[in-house]
Amino acid sequence: MSSSVYSRYRAAFAQGLATALGVPASEIEAQIKPAEPAHGDLSFATFPLAKAQKKAPPAIAAGLAQSLSVPGLEIKAVGPYVNARFAPLPFTAEVIDAARSAGLAYGGDADAGRGKTVAIDYSSPNIAKPIGFHHIRTTFLGHCIANIYRALGWKVEGINYLGDWGKQFGLVAVGFQEYGDPARIDDMAHLVEVYVRANKRAEAEPEFDEKAREFFRRMEAGDAEALKLWNQFRETSIKGFKQIYARMGIEFEHIEGESRYQGKMDAVIEQIAKKPGVKESQGALIVDLPYADNEPPILLKKNDGSTLYATRDLAAAQDRYERFHFDKSLYVVAQDQALHFRQVFRTLNEMGQPWADRVVHVAFGRIHGMSTRKGQVVQLSEVLDEAKERASAKVKENIEAGRIHTGDADQLSEQIGLGAIAFGDLKHKRASDYTFDWDEVLSFEGHTGPYLQYAHARTVSVLRKGGGAPASYDAALLTLPEEQALLREIMRLPEVVTDAAEQYEPSLVARLLLDVAAAFSRYFTAGNQDREKRILVEDNDALRAARLALTDATRVTLAAGLTLLGIPTPDNM
Ligand code: ARG
Numbered sequence: 001m002s003s004s005v006y007s008r009y010r011a012a013f014a015q016g017l018a019t020a021l022g023v024p025a026s027e028i029e030a031q032i033k034p035a036e037p038a039h040g041d042l043s044f045a046t047f048p049l050a051k052a053q054k055k056a057p058p059a060i061a062a063g064l065a066q067s068l069s070v071p072g073l074e075i076k077a078v079g080p081y082v083n084a085r086f087a088p089l090p091f092t093a094e095v096i097d098a099a100r101s102a103g104l105a106y107g108g109d110a111d112a113g114r115g116k117t118v119a120i121d122y123s124s125p126n127i128a129k130p131i132g133f134h135h136i137r138t139t140f141l142g143h144c145i146a147n148i149y150r151a152l153g154w155k156v157e158g159i160n161y162l163g164d165w166g167k168q169f170g171l172v173a174v175g176f177q178e179y180g181d182p183a184r185i186d187d188m189a190h191l192v193e194v195y196v197r198a199n200k201r202a203e204a205e206p207e208f209d210e211k212a213r214e215f216f217r218r219m220e221a222g223d224a225e226a227l228k229l230w231n232q233f234r235e236t237s238i239k240g241f242k243q244i245y246a247r248m249g250i251e252f253e254h255i256e257g258e259s260r261y262q263g264k265m266d267a268v269i270e271q272i273a274k275k276p277g278v279k280e281s282q283g284a285l286i287v288d289l290p291y292a293d294n295e296p297p298i299l300l301k302k303n304d305g306s307t308l309y310a311t312r313d314l315a316a317a318q319d320r321y322e323r324f325h326f327d328k329s330l331y332v333v334a335q336d337q338a339l340h341f342r343q344v345f346r347t348l349n350e351m352g353q354p355w356a357d358r359v360v361h362v363a364f365g366r367i368h369g370m371s372t373r374k375g376q377v378v379q380l381s382e383v384l385d386e387a388k389e390r391a392s393a394k395v396k397e398n399i400e401a402g403r404i405h406t407g408d409a410d411q412l413s414e415q416i417g418l419g420a421i422a423f424g425d426l427k428h429k430r431a432s433d434y435t436f437d438w439d440e441v442l443s444f445e446g447h448t449g450p451y452l453q454y455a456h457a458r459t460v461s462v463l464r465k466g467g468g469a470p471a472s473y474d475a476a477l478l479t480l481p482e483e484q485a486l487l488r489e490i491m492r493l494p495e496v497v498t499d500a501a502e503q504y505e506p507s508l509v510a511r512l513l514l515d516v517a518a519a520f521s522r523y524f525t526a527g528n529q530d531r532e533k534r535i536l537v538e539d540n541d542a543l544r545a546a547r548l549a550l551t552d553a554t555r556v557t558l559a560a561g562l563t564l565l566g567i568p569t570p571d572n573m
Contacts, residue, residue: 004109004494005094009073013042013084016070021049040076040083041488047080088484093475095487098494099553099560100469106560107493107509108151117155119320120146122332123250126163127237127257128172128191131380134334137364139380140425142332143250143566144506145362151564152501157324161316162238162257166309169219169230170212171198176229185232188240192379213304220262220306234259244381248418249566261315265307268315269300276350287347298343313344321355328358330504335363335431362504365433367425387417390442391450398573406572415568416442416450422567423449427510447514449567452558455517457573458524459555462548466536469552470545477546480533482523486550489516490557497564506565513561520554 003011010032011025017032018025028044035043046060053060057080065077072091073084099106122142125135146158172191175198184190202209218226238255245251261268269285272278277288283303291297300311320329331341341361349356373386392413398404406412424441428434444450463469478484492512500508527534535547559569 005091005098005491006495009084009086009091010042012070013044013073013075016068016073016075017044017064017082020064020067035081035083035085039078039081040074040085042073042084044082044084045080046082088479089476092478092484092487095491096475096549096553099490099556100549102560103556104560104563105151106556107497107564108153108560109494109498110153112152112498113149113154116153116327117157117324118149119157119159119324119326119329120149120332121159121161121330122146123241123245123252124159124161124163124333125237125241126168127241128188128195128233129163129168130192130196134336134364134366136370136380136383136421137367137425137430138332138334139248139250140422140566141362141364141430141504141506143248144426144509144564145330145332145501145504147564147566148497148501148506148509151497154327157254157320157326158252159320160241160252160255160257162234162255162259164234164237164257165219165259165262165312167212167216167306168195168199169233170215171195171202172233173215173226173229174198174208174211175201176233186236186239188236189379191233191236213306217304217306240381244384247384247414248422249568258309258312258316261312261319264315264319265301265311268311268318272300272314272347272351275352276347287343287350289346289350296339298347310340310344310347313340314347317344317348317359318353321353326355326358328360329355330360330362332362332364332504335365337361338363360504362430364430365428368433368435370436383421384417386438387421387442388414389417390438391416391420394442394444394450395573404573406570412570412573415570416453416573419449419453419562419567421449422565423452423510426506426565427514429507430505452513452517452562453567453570454573455520456555456558456562456569457571459520459551459558460571462524462535462551463555466544466548466551468548470548473545473549474542475546475549477543478550480523480526482519482526482533483547483550486516486519486523486554489519490553493557493561509561509564513558513565516554516557516561520551 010029014025014029014032018028031044033043035041046057046064049060050057058077061077061080061082064082065075068075068082070084072087074087075082075084120142123135123139125131142158146156150156172195175194180194181190198212202212215226219230269278272287278285278300279288281297284299285301286297286299289298298310299308301307317329320326333341338361345356345359348359370383392409395404395409395413395416399406399409420441424436427447441448442450444454489512496508496512500506524535531537535551537543537547562569
């Protein structure tokens with residue numbers, strides 16, 4: 001069983017208190033909170049005991065502190081609190097060794113999710129349609145959530161559920177037949193152009209719109225010619241998407257789409273008809289449920305007989321359960337679709353699916369102000385291209401100034417560009433909207449990806465200058481307040497990763513990494529002011545080795561955390 005340093009101390013403290021109080025440790029554990037940093041690491045408030053013990057809380061705290069002895073913890077009463085501080089030893093060595101021995105797996109726990117499966121629907125762009133802000137966020141968030149669950153030992157079934165069915169294909173097809181360039185049927189950008197133009201036309205010309213609907217009806221009826229054209233569009237799009245995913249280091253377990261459920265619609269509708277029931281409404285078929293005022297009904301079939309997004313999601317949810325027997329099934333999709341998922345989940349529930357409580361809409365807010373030089377319609381590939389281009393200007397500048405030494409400026413620019421966009425997104429709480437700003441995300445200072453990549457590269461460079469990370473070192477020498485503070489940030493990664501998984505909140509990991517980098521920076525700068533505090537302190541091999549071991553633990557923490565976020569960690573920058 002792997003357990004984190006922090007959880008072991010918390011459990012030991014709880015056990016000590018529980019024994020002293022004669023209650024189960026599980027009762028105490030939930031009441032142990034982080035202490036005010038000035039007063040220790042863990043804190044237990046005695047207020048709730050006052051009534052039963054008929055004593056004032058400070059007296060209870062004093063009594064407990066006196067009688068308690070827990071190895072590795074320095075315990076004392078502060079007012080009504082019993083506080084515990086991690087004794088420098090063995091704590092220092094435990095944190096450093098936990099990080100270094102785990103390496104890139106630090107923060108994870110292969111046992112936590114053993115035997116459990118999570119399905120994660122993410123990215124899920126619409127083929128032959130422009131990628132929107134929501135696809136950018138779902139791609140970063142979903143990738144990170146998948147990484148986190150994998151690190152926690154879950155079996156992850158990442159699903160890219162392409163929007164590859166629906167009237168929009170009618171639009172692309174009819175547009176393509178009229179003004180598309182047959183020689184460019186394998187060019188994703190061309191298909192998007194055709195779509196954008198066709199979409200405008202459909203709004204202005206009802207006949208054009210009707211043609212598009214007719215084309216989609218042919219697809220649903222299994223018309224071979226219509227399906228052939230659709231399939232070509234689909235292949236082109238998938239080829240284009242795959243390039244982007246390769247750039248981002250994303251691999252899906254499954255790339256499928258709404259079209260998978262073509263031909264299975266009637267079976268689902270029949271099932272829903274049994275329970276909770278279906279009924280006709282204005283020529284359309286809807287789920288028979290009581291609806292709130294103003295709530296649009298759950299549409300299963302339109303009046304022209306074509307099926308809908310909700311119908312396909314209902315089929316897909318069941319299909320996923322049958323294939324994966326998931327313990328959780330996540331949908332990383334924009335908040336804009338909250339009503340859709342509430343309705344789909346409610347239907348599953350009303351159908352009596354025993355797993356209906358395992359599905360979760362992991363919703364996120366909007367990105368404002370994202371546009372590229374090429375224009376307002378944002379394509380993920382263009383965002384990555386522009387990020388790389390802008391990063392490249394900075395990389396060149398830094399190479400010329402002698403601040404960066406790298407053999408491969410092109411690759412470094414790509415890595416920094418990706419890091420900037422990914423971190424710029426993931427540092428925000430997923431539920432909140434944010435305003436995108438090129439200069440802000442690409443800055444080498446502040447709360448950015450490049451800053452963290454730089455902090456990581458700095459640990460690598462210190463280690464290199466110091467002759468590498470030592471195999472053995474004396475943890476007792478790490479007594480500086482900057483060192484003890486840094487250890488406490490490094491220690492937090494496992495807890496933060498667990499919280500991030502429970503809350504589907506990558507920003508928790510992002511923010512911890514900023515704290516680690518800041519603590520390392522304070523340590524590093526302290527050495528600029530005071531030679532005795534330098535990591536590569538002169539004339540003291542033992543001290544230097546201990547400081548290099550801590551630097552190595554910092555490197556591991558930053559590398560492991562950035563990797564969870566899907567951000568590359570170049571050694572040189
Ligand atoms: N293709 C949809 C869109 O772009 C997102 C699909 C999300 N997943 C799902 N199972 N509905 O809006």
